[in-house]
Amino acid sequence: MPPAENHRENRARPSPEALLESARREGRGRLKIFLGAAPGVGKTYEMLTSGRARMADGVDVVIGIVETHGRKETQRLVDGFEIVPRRSVDYKGRALEEMDLDAILARRPALVLVDELAHTNVPGSRHPKRYLDVEELLSRGIDVYSTLNIQHVESLNDVVAQITRIRVRETVPDSILDRADDIEIIDLTPADLIKRLEEGKVYLGNTARRAIANYFSPGNLTALRELALRRTAQRVDEQLLSHMQSHAIPGPWAAGERILVCIDDGPGARALVRLAKRQADRLRAPWSALYVETPHAAALPEAAKTRVAGALRLAEQLGGEAVSLPGQDVAGEIIRHAAASNVTQIVVGKPAKPRWRELLGGSVSHDLIRRAGDISVHVVSVADNDKEARLPASGGKRPFGLRPYLGMLLSVATALAVAELLSQVMDLRNIALVFLMSVLISAVTGGFWPALGASVLSAFALNFFFIPPLYTLTISDPENVVALGFFLLVALIASNLTARVQRQANAARQRARTTEDLYLFSKKLAGTGTLDDVLWATAFQIASMLRVRVVILMPEDGTLAVRAGYPPDDTLVDADIAAARWAWEHDRPAGRGADTLPGAKRLYLPLRTGRTAVGVIGLDDDREGSLLTPEQQRLLDALADQAAVAIERIQLVADVDRARLAAEADRLRSALLTSISHDLKTPLASIMGAAGTLRDYRNALPADDHAALLATVIDESERLNRFIANLLDMTRIESGAMEPNAAALDLGEVVGSALRRAGKITAGHRVETSLPDDLPMLRLDPVLFEQVLFNLLDNAAKYAPAGSLIAIRARQDDGAVVVEVADEGPGLPPADLERVFDSFYRVSKGDQVRAGTGLGLAICRGFVEAMGGTIAAGNRSDRSGAVFIIRMPVEARADSLEPLA
Numbered sequence: 001m002p003p004a005e006n007h008r009e010n011r012a013r014p015s016p017e018a019l020l021e022s023a024r025r026e027g028r029g030r031l032k033i034f035l036g037a038a039p040g041v042g043k044t045y046e047m048l049t050s051g052r053a054r055m056a057d058g059v060d061v062v063i064g065i066v067e068t069h070g071r072k073e074t075q076r077l078v079d080g081f082e083i084v085p086r087r088s089v090d091y092k093g094r095a096l097e098e099m100d101l102d103a104i105l106a107r108r109p110a111l112v113l114v115d116e117l118a119h120t121n122v123p124g125s126r127h128p129k130r131y132l133d134v135e136e137l138l139s140r141g142i143d144v145y146s147t148l149n150i151q152h153v154e155s156l157n158d159v160v161a162q163i164t165r166i167r168v169r170e171t172v173p174d175s176i177l178d179r180a181d182d183i184e185i186i187d188l189t190p191a192d193l194i195k196r197l198e199e200g201k202v203y204l205g206n207t208a209r210r211a212i213a214n215y216f217s218p219g220n221l222t223a224l225r226e227l228a229l230r231r232t233a234q235r236v237d238e239q240l241l242s243h244m245q246s247h248a249i250p251g252p253w254a255a256g257e258r259i260l261v262c263i264d265d266g267p268g269a270r271a272l273v274r275l276a277k278r279q280a281d282r283l284r285a286p287w288s289a290l291y292v293e294t295p296h297a298a299a300l301p302e303a304a305k306t307r308v309a310g311a312l313r314l315a316e317q318l319g320g321e322a323v324s325l326p327g328q329d330v331a332g333e334i335i336r337h338a339a340a341s342n343v344t345q346i347v348v349g350k351p352a353k354p355r356w357r358e359l360l361g362g363s364v365s366h367d368l369i370r371r372a373g374d375i376s377v378h379v380v381s382v383a384d385n386d387k388e389a390r391l392p393a394s395g396g397k398r399p400f401g402l403r404p405y406l407g408m409l410l411s412v413a414t415a416l417a418v419a420e421l422l423s424q425v426m427d428l429r430n431i432a433l434v435f436l437m438s439v440l441i442s443a444v445t446g447g448f449w450p451a452l453g454a455s456v457l458s459a460f461a462l463n464f465f466f467i468p469p470l471y472t473l474t475i476s477d478p479e480n481v482v483a484l485g486f487f488l489l490v491a492l493i494a495s496n497l498t499a500r501v502q503r504q505a506n507a508a509r510q511r512a513r514t515t516e517d518l519y520l521f522s523k524k525l526a527g528t529g530t531l532d533d534v535l536w537a538t539a540f541q542i543a544s545m546l547r548v549r550v551v552i553l554m555p556e557d558g559t560l561a562v563r564a565g566y567p568p569d570d571t572l573v574d575a576d577i578a579a580a581r582w583a584w585e586h587d588r589p590a591g592r593g594a595d596t597l598p599g600a601k602r603l604y605l606p607l608r609t610g611r612t613a614v615g616v617i618g619l620d621d622d623r624e625g626s627l628l629t630p631e632q633q634r635l636l637d638a639l640a641d642q643a644a645v646a647i648e649r650i651q652l653v654a655d656v657d658r659a660r661l662a663a664e665a666d667r668l669r670s671a672l673l674t675s676i677s678h679d680l681k682t683p684l685a686s687i688m689g690a691a692g693t694l695r696d697y698r699n700a701l702p703a704d705d706h707a708a709l710l711a712t713v714i715d716e717s718e719r720l721n722r723f724i725a726n727l728l729d730m731t732r733i734e735s736g737a738m739e740p741n742a743a744a745l746d747l748g749e750v751v752g753s754a755l756r757r758a759g760k761i762t763a764g765h766r767v768e769t770s771l772p773d774d775l776p777m778l779r780l781d782p783v784l785f786e787q788v789l790f791n792l793l794d795n796a797a798k799y800a801p802a803g804s805l806i807a808i809r810a811r812q813d814d815g816a817v818v819v820e821v822a823d824e825g826p827g828l829p830p831a832d833l834e835r836v837f838d839s840f841y842r843v844s845k846g847d848q849v850r851a852g853t854g855l856g857l858a859i860c861r862g863f864v865e866a867m868g869g870t871i872a873a874g875n876r877s878d879r880s881g882a883v884f885i886i887r888m889p890v891e892a893r894a895d896s897l898e899p900l901a
Contacts, residue, residue: 029138032182033117036149037225040196043147043186044068044115048077050184051113051145055081060110064137065099067115081113089122096122101133104142111143118152118170131172150227153177160224187225257285260338261315261347262364264291265304268349269311271382276347277318279378289315290323290337291630292330305629312630324630326511328504331367338375346372350381404446405453411438411445412457416465423466431466432487435459439491443498451495459488517545518638525646534650535564538643543567545639546632547621551602553580554615554647560584563615572618575600580616587613592620593627603627605636609644614651683716690716715760740781740867747775747817750782751808754789761794764802770809776890778817784863788871791856792821792884799882800825816869817890822883827875836873837861860884 032050036043044066055061063083068074084107087100098121104112114137119130127133134144151160154171161167177183188196261276263269273289280287291308312322327333338346348365365379415438419431435458443451460473467475475481521541528534539550543566551565551572560580562572572580579591579600587608591600602618617640619627628636690709698706748771755767789808796806804824811818828836837857857873864871869888876883 027141029141029143030181031134031138031143031179032145032184033177033180034145034147034184034186035177036147036186037188037227038151038193039149040193041186041188043149045071045074045077046184046186047113047115047145047147048074048081051081051111052077054111062104062107062109062112064104064112064114065116066113082109084112089124091122091124098122098125099130099133101126101136104137105140108140109142111145112137114144114146117146117148117176118172120170129172131176148172148176150224160227190225257283257345258341258343259283259285259287259345259347260334260341260343261287261289261320262292262334262349262368263289263308263311264349264364265308266349267307268382269307270314272347272349272380273311273315273318273320275380275382277315277320279345279347280320286321288321288323288341290325290334292333293324293326293631294328294330309629309633324634330364331371334364334368335371335373335375338372343375345376345378347378347380350379404442404450407445408442408450408454409457411441412454412461414438415458416461419461419466428462428466432462435462436487436491436494439495440498443495444502447502448496448499451499452492455488455491455495458491462487514545514635517541518642521639522642525642528646529650531647531650532564534643534646536566538639538646539564539566542617542619542636542639545635546619546628548619548627549602549621551618552607552615553584553604553618555584560616573601576602576604576618580604580618584613584616591618605640607640607644607647609641609648612648614644614647683720686716687713687720718760740784740863742779742781742867744777745780745782745785747771747778747810747819750780750785751789751810753782754786754793755808757786758790758793758797761797762806765797765800766803766805767793768805768807770807772811775810775812775817778888778890779867780888781863781867784867788860788863788886789819789821791860795856795884796821796823796825796882799823812890813887815890816887819886819888820883821886822876822881824879824881827880828873828882830875833873833875837871857884864888 034043034047034050048066051061051063061081063078063081065086066074066078066083068078084100084103086097087103088095089098090096099114114130114134117131117134121128121130121133127136134146137144151168152171154173259276259280261272263272276287276289289312291312312324315322323337325333325337334346337343346368348368351363351365365377368377369379412435415435419434422434423431439451439454439458442454463473463475464471468477521537524537524541525534528537535552535554539552542548543550549565549567549569551562551569553560554563555561556563560577562569575597576591579594579597579602582588582596583590583604583606586596587606588594588596589606590596590604592598592603594603602620604616604618606613607615607617617636619636621627690712693701694706694709694713701709751769751771755762755769793806800806800823806824807820807822809820809822837860861871864886867888869886871884871886874883874885875881
């Protein structure tokens with residue numbers, strides 16, 4: 001397929017990105033913004049007028065919220081619309097009205113009118129900003145008409161403040177305008193708007209006079225009008241480009257000019273960029289600079305690479321977009337990029353190569369003119385007086401070396417020797433193939449120029465040694481003249497093609513090596529779990545792939561600190577610290593080779609993700625000139641993006657851990673406060689009530705009541721003492737200060753002591769024990785184990801009904817003594833069998849909440865594990881009821897018990 005047809009075929013395919021954007025918009029409502037250049041130009045009036053027109057067409061239109069500000073003309077337009085009632089929100093004792101989002105969603109009209117898109121909602125609303133309410137309406141498939149003034153656009157906030165000297169606090173992100181399906185500018189001339197102000201149609205009385213004297217001056221209004229027009233034109237241009245890409249329209253559509261300047265490694269690249277900038281300014285058009293990186297670009301001298309990097313950097317400094325693309329066909333890549341970007345004019349430098357080299361190697365400017373189609377191509381002659389322009393152009397040549405040429409001579413000599421051996425049995429045509437092989441070998445090993453030399457030498461050797469008359473340069477047979485000519489032509493073409501394929505293969509190998517390095521780097525980052533490992537791996541990878549020295553800085557205690565480097569370096573001079581801080585604060589490069597603080601030793605680049613900046617990378621080396629070539633800049637961007645994502649991932653994991661710990665701490669704190677406020681306060685209230693009654697009515701109370709009140713004081717005091725003891729025990733366990741005082745004990749003694757202590761608690765239950773006489777002695781801390789049994793008995797008494805049986809059984813099982821405490825209560829929910837040992841967790845049945853701190857079973861586990869045993873919860877198999885099973889080791893395992901550190 002010819003190149004032009006192939007190009008048209010490629011351009012006939014819709015852009016995948018544009019198709020995806022169209023697919024994302026399907027099912028969403030359409031947003032139309034009435035964009036005002038200033039307050040009072042009539043945005044709300046125009047929105048209501050358009051809404052009435054849609055309503056007349058049979059569209060279901062309602063008003064979500066409209067502010068008339070007392071304007072009679074606007075109020076008359078409101079009449080006749082269905083208005084969704086506003087909701088009242090209480091804020092600091094005042095009733096404020098807001099748009100009722102839920103009511104609109106329930107009503108589900110086809111179109112809703114929402115005034116003042118930048119409005120801030122009352123605290124406590126579902127969304128903090130009204131534009132977020134509009135986003136939700138659009139996501140539900142409801143169309144929205146809304147109003148906005150240009151001074152509320154986030155990216156223009158500083159510009160508006162500089163013009164008007166008034167800072168607007170309510171803003172909307174630019175993405176809202178970018179996602180709008182339609183934007184209609186509502187505008188008035190400064191004179192007409194000032195007249196409306198004087199007539200009181202915008203503000204009343206003194207407010208109007210102050211507005212005319214300050215914000216609404218003719219100069220301010222003119223500047224705001226231009227801002228509105230430019231921002232809308234930018235959005236319209238984006239819509240045009242998206243439409244062309246999604247519908248595969250080849251273009252360009254000259255609805256607006258776009259300029260593309262093509263640069264190379266020649267001395268006039270910077271001057272070409274400046275010329276394109278001047279042309280773009282005259283046309284008031286966006287522009288960009290493009291460099292196509294061919295396979296031989298890797299062999300360019302440093303001076304040529306510096307020229308390319310400087311030209312691209314100059315384009316960015318002058319407000320253009322700098323683009324670098326890899327490719328073999330320079331003109332084809334330029335045309336493809338221009339067509340995809342709706343470029344209308346291409347600016348390219350006049351070719352500096354001699355005519356004969358253009359005939360052999362082609363001319364980019366001539367190819368562009370022939371293949372550009374509807375795109376205008378400007379071939380200009382430029383001269384650059386900068387120091388860079390006086391550096392010699394590279395011409396794409398490699399640094400000169402003798403080795404390829406020596407290899408070429410050896411290859412031709414070998415071919416000559418082989419041809420001499422074969423000349424006795426082969427004719428001239430086959431001998432010519434031997435020499436052609438030497439040409440191909442020279443092209444593969446040495447490149448184009450050694451292959452060209454091999455072609456000439458091979459033709460000379462073939463003529464001198466093998467074409468009659470021998471050993472002269474005379475050719476007697478005309479056929480041999482033709483054969484020698486074709487041999488030389490074929491050798492030249494073959495050497496050129498072979499050298500080109502070799503360059504492409506070298507470039508492919510280099511890209512494959514780079515891709516492999518990036519893949520291994522991404523795997524390494526995916527396997528790192530700490531921030532220090534990620535930073536060290538990043539510094540090492542950048543240093544090894546770009547051949548530079550690297551430092552990575554991150555914010556620490558309000559300043560930037562060196563966190564990693566390769567080679568290790570943690571000292572920075574004042575100029576470097578200032579450059580790093582500037583790059584961090586302004587999200588732009590600073591330091592060596594940059595526009596800001598160029599005296600620094602290193603070039604500092606911000607390290608960021610789409611969410612936020614995470615650090616700064618500093619680079620330096622011992623070379624003069626530009627630090628990074630375009631190819632190295634792309635490689636650095638890829639490495640930095642991967643590193644930034646890995647750093648953000650680790651930071652997010654740390655944030656999640658901190659949030660989880662904070663949530664757990666809040667849960668424990670809430671549980672503790674609940675216990676203190678309820679479970680600890682209850683016995684205190686009983687004690688205070690009984691003690692107060694004894695104090696006030698001591699002489700009037702019968703003896704039985706007197707004794708009952710004293711018993712209440714004692715019982716509740718013991719209950720309070722148990723609660724406090726549980727809190728103290730839990731504190732000892734969690735702090736690691738638990739040190740069991742183990743000694744050989746008889747289990748029956750400890751069980752008996754616990755039963756006597758729990759006598760009052762278990763008084764309403766039947767208690768049975770089953771302890772075999774042949775149980776071995778256990779190494780236990782008697783105080784801790786008694787507390788474990790006491791807590792288990794207390795738990796059973798709380799949950800088992802009065803009069804039910806509480807059983808304590810023990811048995812020997814596989815080198816351990818198993819102690820079971822079982823009750824006849826409702827049992828434990830299966831999902832809570834492990835959670836019952838969590839601090840402050842209490843199993844509730846229905847709406848019943850048992851008295852206690854929720855620490856008893858947690859203390860049991862802590863004490864048992866401190867003594868080297870285990871405890872588990874379960875349900876009885878013979879009937880309803882819970883059972884707690886303690887396993888304590890005996891013999892050697894018990895003898896090796898050590899206190900906890």
